[in-house]
Amino acid sequence: MDEQGGREESAGPRVDPAGNEHPAPSSAPQASFLYAVQTILDKGQGLVATSKITKGTRILSEAPLFKVPPDKPNRKVKEALIIKELKRLDKDQQRAYFALHNAHGTDHSPFLGIARTNVLPLGSQAREGGLFLEASRINHSCRPNAQNTWNANIGRLTIHALRDIKEGEEITITYLDQTTEYVSRQQFLKGSFSFGCRCELCVLPPARRRESDGRLSEINSIDEKLGQMGSRMFGYNKILHLLRTMFRLFEEEGIWDASIPRAYYDAFQIACMYGDDTRAKIFAERAHAARVIIEGDDSPGVARLKRFAEQPTQHESYRRLAHSPRGVRPPQSVGGLEVDDWLWGEG
Ligand SMILES: C[S@@+](CC[C@H](N)C(=O)[O-])C[C@H]1O[C@@H](n2cnc3c(N)ncnc32)[C@H](O)[C@@H]1O
Incomplete structure:
Protein backbone atom coordinates (compact mmCIF):
# COMPACT_ATOMS: atom_id res chain seq x y z
CA MET A 1 0.00 0.00 0.00
CA ASP A 2 1.36 3.41 -0.97
CA GLU A 3 1.51 6.39 1.35
CA GLN A 4 -1.37 8.74 0.65
CA GLY A 5 -0.08 11.85 2.42
CA GLY A 6 -1.63 15.17 1.54
CA ARG A 7 -4.81 13.83 -0.04
CA GLU A 8 -8.14 15.18 1.01
CA GLU A 9 -9.47 13.40 4.09
CA SER A 10 -11.91 10.63 3.31
CA ALA A 11 -13.80 9.16 6.24
CA GLY A 12 -13.47 5.41 6.25
CA PRO A 13 -15.78 2.86 7.78
CA ARG A 14 -16.89 3.51 11.34
CA VAL A 15 -16.20 0.74 13.73
CA ASP A 16 -17.90 -0.42 16.86
CA PRO A 17 -14.96 -0.59 19.28
CA ALA A 18 -16.68 -2.96 21.73
CA GLY A 19 -16.57 -5.76 19.13
CA ASN A 20 -20.06 -7.17 18.73
CA GLU A 21 -18.97 -10.76 18.27
CA HIS A 22 -17.06 -10.94 21.52
CA PRO A 23 -18.06 -8.06 23.78
CA ALA A 24 -15.27 -7.30 26.23
CA PRO A 25 -16.35 -7.75 29.84
CA SER A 26 -14.31 -4.75 31.01
CA SER A 27 -16.16 -2.07 32.93
CA ALA A 28 -13.88 0.61 31.40
CA PRO A 29 -16.06 3.25 29.73
CA GLN A 30 -16.85 2.30 26.15
CA ALA A 31 -18.90 3.94 23.43
CA SER A 32 -19.75 3.13 19.86
CA PHE A 33 -18.13 4.86 16.92
CA LEU A 34 -15.21 6.33 18.80
CA TYR A 35 -12.98 6.58 15.76
CA ALA A 36 -12.80 6.53 12.00
CA VAL A 37 -10.00 5.29 9.76
CA GLN A 38 -8.89 8.29 7.71
CA THR A 39 -6.04 9.48 5.52
CA ILE A 40 -3.61 11.54 7.62
CA LEU A 41 -1.25 14.06 6.05
CA ASP A 42 2.18 12.44 5.42
CA LYS A 43 1.30 9.29 7.37
CA GLY A 44 -0.95 7.18 5.10
CA GLN A 45 -4.03 6.04 6.98
CA GLY A 46 -4.64 6.45 10.68
CA LEU A 47 -7.34 6.51 13.36
CA VAL A 48 -9.07 9.77 14.29
CA ALA A 49 -11.40 10.30 17.26
CA THR A 50 -14.96 10.97 16.12
CA SER A 51 -15.98 12.26 19.55
CA LYS A 52 -14.25 13.17 22.79
CA ILE A 53 -12.65 10.07 24.33
CA THR A 54 -11.98 10.20 28.06
CA LYS A 55 -8.85 8.81 29.73
CA GLY A 56 -9.18 5.09 30.45
CA THR A 57 -11.75 4.44 27.71
CA ARG A 58 -11.36 1.20 25.79
CA ILE A 59 -11.16 2.55 22.27
CA LEU A 60 -10.81 -0.77 20.50
CA SER A 61 -10.73 -4.47 21.26
CA GLU A 62 -9.67 -6.76 18.44
CA ALA A 63 -8.86 -10.44 17.96
CA PRO A 64 -5.78 -11.20 15.82
CA LEU A 65 -6.26 -12.23 12.21
CA PHE A 66 -3.43 -14.64 13.01
CA LYS A 67 -0.44 -14.89 15.31
CA VAL A 68 3.07 -14.34 13.99
CA PRO A 69 6.18 -16.05 15.37
CA PRO A 70 9.24 -13.95 16.36
CA ASP A 71 11.73 -12.88 13.65
CA LYS A 72 14.44 -15.32 14.59
CA PRO A 73 15.76 -17.89 14.08
CA ASN A 74 14.88 -18.08 10.42
CA ARG A 75 13.23 -15.60 8.08
CA LYS A 76 12.26 -18.25 5.54
CA VAL A 77 10.53 -20.32 8.22
CA LYS A 78 8.66 -17.25 9.39
CA GLU A 79 7.58 -16.42 5.86
CA ALA A 80 6.34 -19.97 5.28
CA LEU A 81 4.29 -19.77 8.50
CA ILE A 82 2.71 -16.48 7.40
CA ILE A 83 1.82 -17.95 4.00
CA LYS A 84 0.26 -20.94 5.75
CA GLU A 85 -1.84 -18.64 7.95
CA LEU A 86 -2.89 -16.55 4.95
CA LYS A 87 -4.09 -19.64 3.09
CA ARG A 88 -6.48 -20.37 5.97
CA LEU A 89 -8.16 -16.96 5.61
CA ASP A 90 -11.08 -16.15 3.33
CA LYS A 91 -10.59 -13.96 0.25
CA ASP A 92 -11.78 -10.75 1.95
CA GLN A 93 -9.38 -11.24 4.82
CA GLN A 94 -6.51 -11.99 2.42
CA ARG A 95 -7.34 -8.81 0.49
CA ALA A 96 -7.44 -6.84 3.76
CA TYR A 97 -4.00 -8.21 4.67
CA PHE A 98 -2.46 -7.16 1.36
CA ALA A 99 -4.07 -3.70 1.69
CA LEU A 100 -2.05 -3.06 4.88
CA HIS A 101 0.97 -0.81 4.72
CA ASN A 102 4.35 -2.30 3.80
CA ALA A 103 7.26 -0.15 5.01
CA HIS A 104 9.89 -2.52 3.61
CA GLY A 105 9.45 -2.06 -0.11
CA THR A 106 11.37 -4.74 -1.98
CA ASP A 107 13.67 -5.61 0.95
CA HIS A 108 11.34 -8.48 1.83
CA SER A 109 8.52 -10.36 0.15
CA PRO A 110 5.14 -8.63 0.71
CA PHE A 111 4.17 -11.48 3.08
CA LEU A 112 7.03 -10.63 5.41
CA GLY A 113 7.16 -6.87 4.72
CA ILE A 114 3.51 -6.39 5.70
CA ALA A 115 3.89 -8.57 8.79
CA ARG A 116 7.02 -6.70 9.92
CA THR A 117 5.29 -3.33 9.48
CA ASN A 118 2.07 -4.20 11.24
CA VAL A 119 2.58 -6.89 13.85
CA LEU A 120 1.88 -5.82 17.44
CA PRO A 121 3.32 -7.66 20.46
CA LEU A 122 1.19 -10.16 22.36
CA GLY A 123 2.41 -9.10 25.80
CA SER A 124 5.16 -6.83 27.10
CA GLN A 125 7.74 -9.63 27.23
CA ALA A 126 6.23 -11.75 24.44
CA ARG A 127 8.31 -12.66 21.40
CA GLU A 128 5.16 -13.61 19.51
CA GLY A 129 3.11 -10.98 17.71
CA GLY A 130 -0.38 -10.63 16.26
CA LEU A 131 -1.70 -9.24 13.02
CA PHE A 132 -4.66 -6.90 13.60
CA LEU A 133 -6.47 -5.29 10.67
CA GLU A 134 -7.86 -2.33 12.60
CA ALA A 135 -5.16 -1.64 15.21
CA SER A 136 -2.50 -1.85 12.46
CA ARG A 137 -3.79 1.47 11.16
CA ILE A 138 -2.73 3.31 14.31
CA ASN A 139 0.24 5.58 13.71
CA HIS A 140 3.12 6.27 16.06
CA SER A 141 3.90 9.14 18.40
CA CYS A 142 6.78 9.26 20.90
CA ARG A 143 4.23 10.81 23.31
CA PRO A 144 1.12 8.82 22.36
CA ASN A 145 -2.40 9.34 23.64
CA ALA A 146 -3.30 5.62 23.63
CA GLN A 147 -1.76 2.29 24.54
CA ASN A 148 -1.96 -1.16 23.03
CA THR A 149 -2.06 -4.15 25.40
CA TRP A 150 -2.53 -7.85 24.73
CA ASN A 151 -5.27 -9.11 27.05
CA ALA A 152 -4.82 -12.89 27.37
CA ASN A 153 -8.07 -13.26 29.35
CA ILE A 154 -10.20 -12.22 26.40
CA GLY A 155 -7.72 -13.18 23.65
CA ARG A 156 -7.83 -9.67 22.21
CA LEU A 157 -5.63 -6.65 21.77
CA THR A 158 -7.04 -3.61 23.52
CA ILE A 159 -6.35 0.08 22.93
CA HIS A 160 -7.05 2.44 25.83
CA ALA A 161 -6.89 6.23 26.03
CA LEU A 162 -3.93 7.37 28.15
CA ARG A 163 -5.43 10.84 28.45
CA ASP A 164 -8.51 12.67 27.23
CA ILE A 165 -8.52 12.77 23.42
CA LYS A 166 -10.36 15.57 21.61
CA GLU A 167 -12.81 15.00 18.79
CA GLY A 168 -10.84 15.15 15.51
CA GLU A 169 -7.50 14.33 17.22
CA GLU A 170 -5.45 11.47 15.84
CA ILE A 171 -5.22 8.37 18.04
CA THR A 172 -1.58 7.28 18.44
CA ILE A 173 0.40 4.55 20.13
CA THR A 174 4.17 4.24 20.49
CA TYR A 175 6.19 1.76 18.44
CA LEU A 176 9.10 1.94 20.87
CA ASP A 177 9.90 2.45 24.52
CA GLN A 178 8.92 5.97 25.59
CA THR A 179 12.28 6.42 27.34
CA THR A 180 14.28 6.06 24.10
CA GLU A 181 16.39 9.14 23.30
CA TYR A 182 15.94 11.25 20.16
CA VAL A 183 18.69 9.86 17.88
CA SER A 184 17.88 6.23 18.72
CA ARG A 185 14.17 6.90 18.20
CA GLN A 186 14.75 8.35 14.76
CA GLN A 187 17.14 5.53 13.78
CA PHE A 188 14.72 2.84 14.90
CA LEU A 189 11.66 4.37 13.23
CA LYS A 190 13.56 4.99 9.99
CA GLY A 191 15.08 1.49 9.98
CA SER A 192 11.97 -0.47 10.94
CA PHE A 193 9.11 1.73 9.64
CA SER A 194 10.73 4.01 7.00
CA PHE A 195 9.65 7.35 8.44
CA GLY A 196 11.20 10.25 10.30
CA CYS A 197 9.11 11.10 13.35
CA ARG A 198 7.77 14.67 13.61
CA CYS A 199 5.76 14.24 16.80
CA GLU A 200 5.59 17.01 19.44
CA LEU A 201 8.66 15.56 21.20
CA CYS A 202 10.77 15.13 18.06
CA VAL A 203 10.17 18.69 16.85
CA LEU A 204 11.30 20.35 20.09
CA PRO A 205 13.99 23.02 19.59
C1 LIG B 1 1.58 0.11 11.28
S1 LIG B 1 1.51 1.20 9.96
C2 LIG B 1 0.39 2.40 10.53
C3 LIG B 1 -0.73 2.65 9.58
C4 LIG B 1 -0.31 3.23 8.26
N1 LIG B 1 -0.23 4.68 8.34
C5 LIG B 1 -1.26 2.82 7.15
O1 LIG B 1 -1.49 3.63 6.25
O2 LIG B 1 -1.71 1.69 7.17
C6 LIG B 1 3.09 1.95 10.10
C7 LIG B 1 3.40 2.93 9.02
O3 LIG B 1 2.61 4.11 9.18
C8 LIG B 1 3.38 5.27 8.89
N2 LIG B 1 3.53 6.04 10.13
C9 LIG B 1 3.24 5.64 11.37
N3 LIG B 1 3.45 6.61 12.25
C10 LIG B 1 3.91 7.66 11.57
C11 LIG B 1 4.34 8.98 11.92
N4 LIG B 1 4.32 9.40 13.18
N5 LIG B 1 4.76 9.79 10.93
C12 LIG B 1 4.79 9.39 9.63
N6 LIG B 1 4.40 8.15 9.23
C13 LIG B 1 3.96 7.30 10.19
C14 LIG B 1 4.74 4.77 8.40
O4 LIG B 1 4.68 4.68 7.00
C15 LIG B 1 4.82 3.40 9.02
O5 LIG B 1 5.66 2.53 8.29
Whole structure:
Protein backbone atom coordinates (compact mmCIF):
# COMPACT_ATOMS: atom_id res chain seq x y z
CA MET A 1 0.00 0.00 0.00
CA ASP A 2 1.36 3.41 -0.97
CA GLU A 3 1.51 6.39 1.35
CA GLN A 4 -1.37 8.74 0.65
CA GLY A 5 -0.08 11.85 2.42
CA GLY A 6 -1.63 15.17 1.54
CA ARG A 7 -4.81 13.83 -0.04
CA GLU A 8 -8.14 15.18 1.01
CA GLU A 9 -9.47 13.40 4.09
CA SER A 10 -11.91 10.63 3.31
CA ALA A 11 -13.80 9.16 6.24
CA GLY A 12 -13.47 5.41 6.25
CA PRO A 13 -15.78 2.86 7.78
CA ARG A 14 -16.89 3.51 11.34
CA VAL A 15 -16.20 0.74 13.73
CA ASP A 16 -17.90 -0.42 16.86
CA PRO A 17 -14.96 -0.59 19.28
CA ALA A 18 -16.68 -2.96 21.73
CA GLY A 19 -16.57 -5.76 19.13
CA ASN A 20 -20.06 -7.17 18.73
CA GLU A 21 -18.97 -10.76 18.27
CA HIS A 22 -17.06 -10.94 21.52
CA PRO A 23 -18.06 -8.06 23.78
CA ALA A 24 -15.27 -7.30 26.23
CA PRO A 25 -16.35 -7.75 29.84
CA SER A 26 -14.31 -4.75 31.01
CA SER A 27 -16.16 -2.07 32.93
CA ALA A 28 -13.88 0.61 31.40
CA PRO A 29 -16.06 3.25 29.73
CA GLN A 30 -16.85 2.30 26.15
CA ALA A 31 -18.90 3.94 23.43
CA SER A 32 -19.75 3.13 19.86
CA PHE A 33 -18.13 4.86 16.92
CA LEU A 34 -15.21 6.33 18.80
CA TYR A 35 -12.98 6.58 15.76
CA ALA A 36 -12.80 6.53 12.00
CA VAL A 37 -10.00 5.29 9.76
CA GLN A 38 -8.89 8.29 7.71
CA THR A 39 -6.04 9.48 5.52
CA ILE A 40 -3.61 11.54 7.62
CA LEU A 41 -1.25 14.06 6.05
CA ASP A 42 2.18 12.44 5.42
CA LYS A 43 1.30 9.29 7.37
CA GLY A 44 -0.95 7.18 5.10
CA GLN A 45 -4.03 6.04 6.98
CA GLY A 46 -4.64 6.45 10.68
CA LEU A 47 -7.34 6.51 13.36
CA VAL A 48 -9.07 9.77 14.29
CA ALA A 49 -11.40 10.30 17.26
CA THR A 50 -14.96 10.97 16.12
CA SER A 51 -15.98 12.26 19.55
CA LYS A 52 -14.25 13.17 22.79
CA ILE A 53 -12.65 10.07 24.33
CA THR A 54 -11.98 10.20 28.06
CA LYS A 55 -8.85 8.81 29.73
CA GLY A 56 -9.18 5.09 30.45
CA THR A 57 -11.75 4.44 27.71
CA ARG A 58 -11.36 1.20 25.79
CA ILE A 59 -11.16 2.55 22.27
CA LEU A 60 -10.81 -0.77 20.50
CA SER A 61 -10.73 -4.47 21.26
CA GLU A 62 -9.67 -6.76 18.44
CA ALA A 63 -8.86 -10.44 17.96
CA PRO A 64 -5.78 -11.20 15.82
CA LEU A 65 -6.26 -12.23 12.21
CA PHE A 66 -3.43 -14.64 13.01
CA LYS A 67 -0.44 -14.89 15.31
CA VAL A 68 3.07 -14.34 13.99
CA PRO A 69 6.18 -16.05 15.37
CA PRO A 70 9.24 -13.95 16.36
CA ASP A 71 11.73 -12.88 13.65
CA LYS A 72 14.44 -15.32 14.59
CA PRO A 73 15.76 -17.89 14.08
CA ASN A 74 14.88 -18.08 10.42
CA ARG A 75 13.23 -15.60 8.08
CA LYS A 76 12.26 -18.25 5.54
CA VAL A 77 10.53 -20.32 8.22
CA LYS A 78 8.66 -17.25 9.39
CA GLU A 79 7.58 -16.42 5.86
CA ALA A 80 6.34 -19.97 5.28
CA LEU A 81 4.29 -19.77 8.50
CA ILE A 82 2.71 -16.48 7.40
CA ILE A 83 1.82 -17.95 4.00
CA LYS A 84 0.26 -20.94 5.75
CA GLU A 85 -1.84 -18.64 7.95
CA LEU A 86 -2.89 -16.55 4.95
CA LYS A 87 -4.09 -19.64 3.09
CA ARG A 88 -6.48 -20.37 5.97
CA LEU A 89 -8.16 -16.96 5.61
CA ASP A 90 -11.08 -16.15 3.33
CA LYS A 91 -10.59 -13.96 0.25
CA ASP A 92 -11.78 -10.75 1.95
CA GLN A 93 -9.38 -11.24 4.82
CA GLN A 94 -6.51 -11.99 2.42
CA ARG A 95 -7.34 -8.81 0.49
CA ALA A 96 -7.44 -6.84 3.76
CA TYR A 97 -4.00 -8.21 4.67
CA PHE A 98 -2.46 -7.16 1.36
CA ALA A 99 -4.07 -3.70 1.69
CA LEU A 100 -2.05 -3.06 4.88
CA HIS A 101 0.97 -0.81 4.72
CA ASN A 102 4.35 -2.30 3.80
CA ALA A 103 7.26 -0.15 5.01
CA HIS A 104 9.89 -2.52 3.61
CA GLY A 105 9.45 -2.06 -0.11
CA THR A 106 11.37 -4.74 -1.98
CA ASP A 107 13.67 -5.61 0.95
CA HIS A 108 11.34 -8.48 1.83
CA SER A 109 8.52 -10.36 0.15
CA PRO A 110 5.14 -8.63 0.71
CA PHE A 111 4.17 -11.48 3.08
CA LEU A 112 7.03 -10.63 5.41
CA GLY A 113 7.16 -6.87 4.72
CA ILE A 114 3.51 -6.39 5.70
CA ALA A 115 3.89 -8.57 8.79
CA ARG A 116 7.02 -6.70 9.92
CA THR A 117 5.29 -3.33 9.48
CA ASN A 118 2.07 -4.20 11.24
CA VAL A 119 2.58 -6.89 13.85
CA LEU A 120 1.88 -5.82 17.44
CA PRO A 121 3.32 -7.66 20.46
CA LEU A 122 1.19 -10.16 22.36
CA GLY A 123 2.41 -9.10 25.80
CA SER A 124 5.16 -6.83 27.10
CA GLN A 125 7.74 -9.63 27.23
CA ALA A 126 6.23 -11.75 24.44
CA ARG A 127 8.31 -12.66 21.40
CA GLU A 128 5.16 -13.61 19.51
CA GLY A 129 3.11 -10.98 17.71
CA GLY A 130 -0.38 -10.63 16.26
CA LEU A 131 -1.70 -9.24 13.02
CA PHE A 132 -4.66 -6.90 13.60
CA LEU A 133 -6.47 -5.29 10.67
CA GLU A 134 -7.86 -2.33 12.60
CA ALA A 135 -5.16 -1.64 15.21
CA SER A 136 -2.50 -1.85 12.46
CA ARG A 137 -3.79 1.47 11.16
CA ILE A 138 -2.73 3.31 14.31
CA ASN A 139 0.24 5.58 13.71
CA HIS A 140 3.12 6.27 16.06
CA SER A 141 3.90 9.14 18.40
CA CYS A 142 6.78 9.26 20.90
CA ARG A 143 4.23 10.81 23.31
CA PRO A 144 1.12 8.82 22.36
CA ASN A 145 -2.40 9.34 23.64
CA ALA A 146 -3.30 5.62 23.63
CA GLN A 147 -1.76 2.29 24.54
CA ASN A 148 -1.96 -1.16 23.03
CA THR A 149 -2.06 -4.15 25.40
CA TRP A 150 -2.53 -7.85 24.73
CA ASN A 151 -5.27 -9.11 27.05
CA ALA A 152 -4.82 -12.89 27.37
CA ASN A 153 -8.07 -13.26 29.35
CA ILE A 154 -10.20 -12.22 26.40
CA GLY A 155 -7.72 -13.18 23.65
CA ARG A 156 -7.83 -9.67 22.21
CA LEU A 157 -5.63 -6.65 21.77
CA THR A 158 -7.04 -3.61 23.52
CA ILE A 159 -6.35 0.08 22.93
CA HIS A 160 -7.05 2.44 25.83
CA ALA A 161 -6.89 6.23 26.03
CA LEU A 162 -3.93 7.37 28.15
CA ARG A 163 -5.43 10.84 28.45
CA ASP A 164 -8.51 12.67 27.23
CA ILE A 165 -8.52 12.77 23.42
CA LYS A 166 -10.36 15.57 21.61
CA GLU A 167 -12.81 15.00 18.79
CA GLY A 168 -10.84 15.15 15.51
CA GLU A 169 -7.50 14.33 17.22
CA GLU A 170 -5.45 11.47 15.84
CA ILE A 171 -5.22 8.37 18.04
CA THR A 172 -1.58 7.28 18.44
CA ILE A 173 0.40 4.55 20.13
CA THR A 174 4.17 4.24 20.49
CA TYR A 175 6.19 1.76 18.44
CA LEU A 176 9.10 1.94 20.87
CA ASP A 177 9.90 2.45 24.52
CA GLN A 178 8.92 5.97 25.59
CA THR A 179 12.28 6.42 27.34
CA THR A 180 14.28 6.06 24.10
CA GLU A 181 16.39 9.14 23.30
CA TYR A 182 15.94 11.25 20.16
CA VAL A 183 18.69 9.86 17.88
CA SER A 184 17.88 6.23 18.72
CA ARG A 185 14.17 6.90 18.20
CA GLN A 186 14.75 8.35 14.76
CA GLN A 187 17.14 5.53 13.78
CA PHE A 188 14.72 2.84 14.90
CA LEU A 189 11.66 4.37 13.23
CA LYS A 190 13.56 4.99 9.99
CA GLY A 191 15.08 1.49 9.98
CA SER A 192 11.97 -0.47 10.94
CA PHE A 193 9.11 1.73 9.64
CA SER A 194 10.73 4.01 7.00
CA PHE A 195 9.65 7.35 8.44
CA GLY A 196 11.20 10.25 10.30
CA CYS A 197 9.11 11.10 13.35
CA ARG A 198 7.77 14.67 13.61
CA CYS A 199 5.76 14.24 16.80
CA GLU A 200 5.59 17.01 19.44
CA LEU A 201 8.66 15.56 21.20
CA CYS A 202 10.77 15.13 18.06
CA VAL A 203 10.17 18.69 16.85
CA LEU A 204 11.30 20.35 20.09
CA PRO A 205 13.99 23.02 19.59
CA PRO A 206 17.51 21.52 20.06
CA ALA A 207 18.06 22.91 23.58
CA ARG A 208 14.75 21.51 24.87
CA ARG A 209 15.38 18.23 23.08
CA ARG A 210 18.72 17.92 24.90
CA GLU A 211 16.94 18.52 28.21
CA SER A 212 14.41 15.84 27.32
CA ASP A 213 17.19 13.40 26.37
CA GLY A 214 18.91 14.16 29.69
CA ARG A 215 15.74 13.22 31.60
CA LEU A 216 15.24 10.07 29.52
CA SER A 217 18.84 9.03 30.16
CA GLU A 218 18.34 9.60 33.92
CA ILE A 219 15.15 7.49 33.88
CA ASN A 220 17.05 4.65 32.16
CA SER A 221 19.92 4.85 34.60
CA ILE A 222 17.50 4.69 37.57
CA ASP A 223 15.77 1.76 35.90
CA GLU A 224 19.10 -0.08 35.69
CA LYS A 225 19.76 0.55 39.37
CA LEU A 226 16.28 -0.68 40.25
CA GLY A 227 17.12 -3.92 38.44
CA GLN A 228 19.60 -4.58 41.26
CA MET A 229 17.19 -3.73 44.05
CA GLY A 230 17.11 -7.25 45.46
CA SER A 231 20.89 -7.33 45.78
CA ARG A 232 21.19 -5.13 48.91
CA MET A 233 23.39 -2.79 46.85
CA PHE A 234 21.05 0.08 47.74
CA GLY A 235 19.16 0.45 51.00
CA TYR A 236 15.38 0.72 51.25
CA ASN A 237 15.27 4.52 51.60
CA LYS A 238 17.65 4.99 48.67
CA ILE A 239 15.43 2.87 46.40
CA LEU A 240 12.32 4.76 47.46
CA HIS A 241 14.14 8.00 46.72
CA LEU A 242 15.19 6.74 43.26
CA LEU A 243 11.61 5.75 42.49
CA ARG A 244 10.27 9.13 43.54
CA THR A 245 12.84 10.82 41.31
CA MET A 246 11.75 8.56 38.46
CA PHE A 247 8.10 9.56 38.91
CA ARG A 248 9.11 13.24 38.88
CA LEU A 249 11.00 12.68 35.62
CA PHE A 250 8.02 10.85 34.09
CA GLU A 251 5.86 13.83 34.94
CA GLU A 252 8.31 16.38 33.54
CA GLU A 253 8.64 14.31 30.35
CA GLY A 254 4.87 13.84 29.99
CA ILE A 255 5.21 10.05 30.16
CA TRP A 256 2.01 8.43 31.31
CA ASP A 257 1.86 4.85 30.13
CA ALA A 258 2.63 1.32 31.37
CA SER A 259 5.86 2.69 32.92
CA ILE A 260 3.72 4.18 35.72
CA PRO A 261 2.14 0.95 37.04
CA ARG A 262 5.46 -0.82 36.43
CA ALA A 263 7.30 1.68 38.66
CA TYR A 264 4.61 1.41 41.34
CA TYR A 265 4.96 -2.36 41.11
CA ASP A 266 8.73 -2.00 41.66
CA ALA A 267 7.95 0.15 44.70
CA PHE A 268 5.49 -2.50 45.90
CA GLN A 269 8.10 -5.25 45.53
CA ILE A 270 10.76 -3.37 47.44
CA ALA A 271 8.31 -2.52 50.24
CA CYS A 272 7.43 -6.25 50.36
CA MET A 273 11.08 -7.27 50.54
CA TYR A 274 11.52 -5.04 53.57
CA GLY A 275 8.29 -6.24 55.19
CA ASP A 276 6.73 -2.77 54.96
CA ASP A 277 3.09 -3.86 54.67
CA THR A 278 1.61 -0.36 54.86
CA ARG A 279 3.57 1.08 51.94
CA ALA A 280 3.34 -2.19 50.00
CA LYS A 281 -0.44 -1.98 50.09
CA ILE A 282 -0.51 1.65 48.94
CA PHE A 283 1.96 0.98 46.10
CA ALA A 284 -0.01 -2.09 44.94
CA GLU A 285 -3.22 -0.04 45.00
CA ARG A 286 -1.60 2.68 42.88
CA ALA A 287 -0.16 0.14 40.44
CA HIS A 288 -3.60 -1.45 40.16
CA ALA A 289 -5.43 1.85 39.63
CA ALA A 290 -2.98 2.96 36.90
CA ARG A 291 -3.11 -0.37 35.13
CA VAL A 292 -6.92 -0.40 35.08
CA ILE A 293 -6.77 2.88 33.12
CA ILE A 294 -4.30 1.40 30.65
CA GLU A 295 -5.80 -2.07 30.14
CA GLY A 296 -9.29 -2.14 31.70
CA ASP A 297 -10.24 -4.28 34.69
CA ASP A 298 -10.38 -7.61 32.87
CA SER A 299 -6.69 -8.36 32.19
CA PRO A 300 -4.66 -11.02 34.04
CA GLY A 301 -2.11 -8.41 35.18
CA VAL A 302 -4.83 -6.25 36.72
CA ALA A 303 -6.35 -9.23 38.55
CA ARG A 304 -2.91 -10.10 40.00
CA LEU A 305 -2.35 -6.52 41.19
CA LYS A 306 -5.79 -6.48 42.78
CA ARG A 307 -4.86 -9.58 44.80
CA PHE A 308 -1.62 -7.93 45.97
CA ALA A 309 -3.46 -4.70 46.85
CA GLU A 310 -5.81 -6.76 49.03
CA GLN A 311 -3.09 -8.96 50.54
CA PRO A 312 0.41 -7.55 49.93
CA THR A 313 1.98 -10.17 52.21
CA GLN A 314 1.13 -12.84 49.63
CA HIS A 315 3.95 -11.66 47.37
CA GLU A 316 6.80 -14.18 47.09
CA SER A 317 9.43 -11.63 48.13
CA TYR A 318 7.65 -10.62 51.32
CA ARG A 319 10.29 -10.03 54.06
CA ARG A 320 13.06 -11.44 51.89
CA LEU A 321 15.46 -8.68 52.97
CA ALA A 322 14.11 -7.80 56.41
CA HIS A 323 12.45 -10.15 58.85
CA SER A 324 10.77 -7.59 61.04
CA PRO A 325 8.10 -5.31 59.63
CA ARG A 326 9.23 -1.79 58.70
CA GLY A 327 5.76 -0.42 58.26
CA VAL A 328 4.40 2.44 60.30
CA ARG A 329 1.01 4.01 59.99
CA PRO A 330 0.88 6.86 57.45
CA PRO A 331 0.53 10.36 58.89
CA GLN A 332 -2.74 12.23 58.59
CA SER A 333 -3.11 13.74 55.15
CA VAL A 334 -3.09 17.51 54.62
CA GLY A 335 -3.94 17.94 50.95
CA GLY A 336 -2.17 14.61 50.30
CA LEU A 337 1.27 16.19 50.64
CA GLU A 338 2.49 14.69 53.91
CA VAL A 339 1.27 11.26 52.85
CA ASP A 340 3.31 11.39 49.66
CA ASP A 341 6.45 12.58 51.49
CA TRP A 342 5.99 9.80 54.03
CA LEU A 343 5.27 7.27 51.28
CA TRP A 344 8.63 7.89 49.61
CA GLY A 345 10.53 7.94 52.88
CA GLU A 346 11.10 11.71 52.74
CA GLY A 347 8.73 12.82 55.50
C1 LIG B 1 1.58 0.11 11.28
S1 LIG B 1 1.51 1.20 9.96
C2 LIG B 1 0.39 2.40 10.53
C3 LIG B 1 -0.73 2.65 9.58
C4 LIG B 1 -0.31 3.23 8.26
N1 LIG B 1 -0.23 4.68 8.34
C5 LIG B 1 -1.26 2.82 7.15
O1 LIG B 1 -1.49 3.63 6.25
O2 LIG B 1 -1.71 1.69 7.17
C6 LIG B 1 3.09 1.95 10.10
C7 LIG B 1 3.40 2.93 9.02
O3 LIG B 1 2.61 4.11 9.18
C8 LIG B 1 3.38 5.27 8.89
N2 LIG B 1 3.53 6.04 10.13
C9 LIG B 1 3.24 5.64 11.37
N3 LIG B 1 3.45 6.61 12.25
C10 LIG B 1 3.91 7.66 11.57
C11 LIG B 1 4.34 8.98 11.92
N4 LIG B 1 4.32 9.40 13.18
N5 LIG B 1 4.76 9.79 10.93
C12 LIG B 1 4.79 9.39 9.63
N6 LIG B 1 4.40 8.15 9.23
C13 LIG B 1 3.96 7.30 10.19
C14 LIG B 1 4.74 4.77 8.40
O4 LIG B 1 4.68 4.68 7.00
C15 LIG B 1 4.82 3.40 9.02
O5 LIG B 1 5.66 2.53 8.29
